[in-house]
Amino acid sequence: MPVPTKILVATDLTARADRPFARAKLLADIWNATRTLLFVSSPKKEVDIAKVEAELLRNYGSDAEGCNLAINYGKPPQVIAHTAEQLDSDLIIVGAARHNNISDFFLGTAVDHLVHHAKSPVLIVKERPRAQYGRILVATDFSDFAAHALRTALAFFPDAKIDLVHAYHVAYEAWLKSDGVANEMLSDAEKELQDFMTGLNLSASDAARVSPHLVEGNLHQSVYKMLDDREFDLLVLGTHGRGGFVMATIGSRASEMMGWSPVDVLMVGKPD
Known part of the structure; x- marks a missing residue:
């Protein structure tokens, strides 16, 4: 899996959207990727393209040079997913604004729709970018979808160290206090982990990370x-997993985890 070469950045073209814009610039420089800035407007409001371009240069300055600009109308989640598919984007980058109007992208039902309908991974930027992603946490339930999320993280960020975490549950722990039960559950989880890692068939360099x-x-x-x-x-999360939409492990609460995460989140959907 190659690094992304086409990045789509959803923005309202204001200064408060500087975090996803800055992260996109940093990643584009590292990957030698193109950037398309997408501005989504209400269907009832005609956009002045010259004014949009002026706002772009005023707020982002020389960092905006070389960006493509796309202007579409409609509901942001649907428009972002559709535009990404049209442009064959490898990655969608959005912000985590705390607003709820047509110019903002916000956590909640809108981002749920995007991450579960977009064919590309979605990066939700929360922190001000200061460097490359150096250490990444990937949650797994040992499903094929979790394997795809891990492979995506390895491919996108070839210099990062990755911690892979899986939680196992001791059945009926409130009633069964036997150390034997706990040890058996741990042994089963260790076997699953070993099988999962073996099945990934990673290169030696990736496995070491x-x-x-x-x-x-x-x-x-x-x-x-x-x-x-x-x-x-x-934080890297798969949007699907065991039993379809991850049920008791990741997917059913992936949006919740995405919402409370203090760091940026990469949401990876089903592989093609």
Whole structure:
């Protein structure tokens, strides 16, 4: 899987959208990728293209040079997904604004629609970019979709260290306090982890970058604690998993994890 060569950045062209714009610039420079800035407007409001271009240069300056500009009308999630497909974009980058109007992209139902309908991975930028992603946390449920998310992280960020975390649950732990049960569940999880890593068939260099972790209990609480230590730059989640839409592991709460994550989040959907 190659690094992205076409990046689509959803923006309202204002200064407050500087974080996704800056991250896109940093990644484009690293990957030698093209950037298309997408501005989505209400169908009831005709856009003055010259004014949009002037705002672009005023807010982003020389960093905007070389960007393509796309202007479309409609509801942002649908328009972003459709435009990305039209342009054959390898990555969609959006911000995490706390607003709820046509010019903003916000967490909630809008981002849910985008990440589950876009064919490209979606990067939600929360922090001000200061460097490349150096350490990445990938949550896994050992599904094929989780494997695809991990491979995507390895391909997109070839210099980053990756921590792979899986949470296993001790069945009926409130009633069964036997160490034997806990040890058996741990042994099963270790076997699954080993099979998962073997099935990935990673190169030696990629395998050396991945540090697997097994945690007992709740995956979401474990991920939150790991992110709260501020040692990671990026969280990677698959939007699908075991049983279709991940059920009790990741997918059913992927949007919630994306919402409370203090760091940027890369959402990776089904492989083609």
